[in-house]
Amino acid sequence: MNEKELWKKVLQKLEPLIKKQYFVTWFQNTAITLKEEGVVTIGVPTAFARDWISNRYNVKILQALQELDDEVVDINYEVVPSLTEDDHRKVNIFSFLTKSKKKVRKVAKKKEVHVTTSSGQKIRSKMLNPKYSLDNFVVGKENRLAHAACMAVATNPGQSYNPLFIYGGVGLGKTHLLQGTGNYMIAEDENRVVIYITAERFMTELIECIQKRTVSKFKDKYRNVDCLILDDVQFLAVSEKSQEELFHTFNDLYDSNKQIILSSDRPPKELKGLADRLKSRFEMGMMVDVLAPDYETRLAILKAKCRLHEVILVPEVLDFIAYNVQNSVRELEGVLLQAIAHAQLENSTPTIRTVGSIIKKLNKDSELNDYTDKFNSKRVVRTSDEVLDIVSNYFRIDKGEIIGSSRQRQFMVPRQIAMYLIRKELDLPYETIGQEFGNRNHTTVMHACEAVIKKMKKDEKLVRDLNSIKNEMGM
């Protein structure tokens, strides 16, 4: 069995164990690049991919390899950027993925909601997006009540609060809650008919039906549902005719105990151009607001999104984002995803500095809090003490331990890196550096710098660490 065949067999073993989307993301551009004396070297396209794969799948890969070839004792990873392009060593994972892909599509189809009209005609409703669930909604004090109300409605549609009216600013999770509620209802009973539609779209559809004189079709469609979800009702058109139609639809559903869920950016009272009788209908069930999340909730949301996207960020960076992105969850998510993408491109981990510039770009006029001066102005590190601060912070160890004499690897490596950076970036003499590191001899510093330079040639993680630290230093 050659290396390519071996890797293909390994991937075929892994494939059923890993969620499809992750499998494709992480393994499509991988290959065995070397097999020597029982050590298999796996080529991956980026340092980022290497970290994820080795952190999460190392054991599974080794097991699979050993089942296929009992000579294998260990694995290594190597970053080979050219693997993103055509590379003859790569395995075409899609050749054995196809079957399961079809299956996925079938399941998804089943989830589509169909509404049968009295004339027996099937109309596909607006699909609910399965990515929104009540489970993956992070609950904090600002949205606790809204989430609880949705939960009550989802488990007892038409019985608890009708209508349920959720209001609050943009990007605070209204659509997520509405869709999550719909998804819950369908998961409980697949025969339930749930329609999710934005108010704007609802009105356009209605107006079209009025023009084409097919209002009865419209009535059939919307009055035969178990739950009607109307998102963003602040965009309901002002036309009298359409409001009247909505009013009747509302009454019919309500009278037959069908659930109605509405969302808006403001409470019903403040909806302009809406007939009073509609406003009072909207108000007669449960009204609940969602507020902008506070720091704690923002941090919890960021952590949840990191789990969802299977990424790990250092606590300081999460903190920094939570501290600075305050207005909406959508923005919070946006910054996080950009930071991840950025890090992938630059082959480094997201740092406060990179995240800071992403936030700045998004909100040109807002000032960053707290870390602004320290990290975001074009400040360049000038003293060895500052380098020590950054390096110790990066590796989460005490400054004293970098300067100290412990020969444990966790202190040795940061110490060498700090010496190397002070020498290279600040250009201090070896003697001076030695003095700053507990009066060491200048040859010790020289050796440390040489060791770093030598290691950089084969240690991708070291290069990535250096890149990130230099970034923090403003280099």
Ligand code: ADP
């Ligand atoms: P709105 O409809 O209020 O404008 P969305 O529901 O579209 O806001 O939310 C924007 C983004 O933020 C979505 O991706 C959503 O999943 C996410 N989001 C908002 N609130 C939460 C939360 N509490 N937990 C998890 N994700 C959230």
Ligand code: MG
């Ligand atoms: Mg929305």
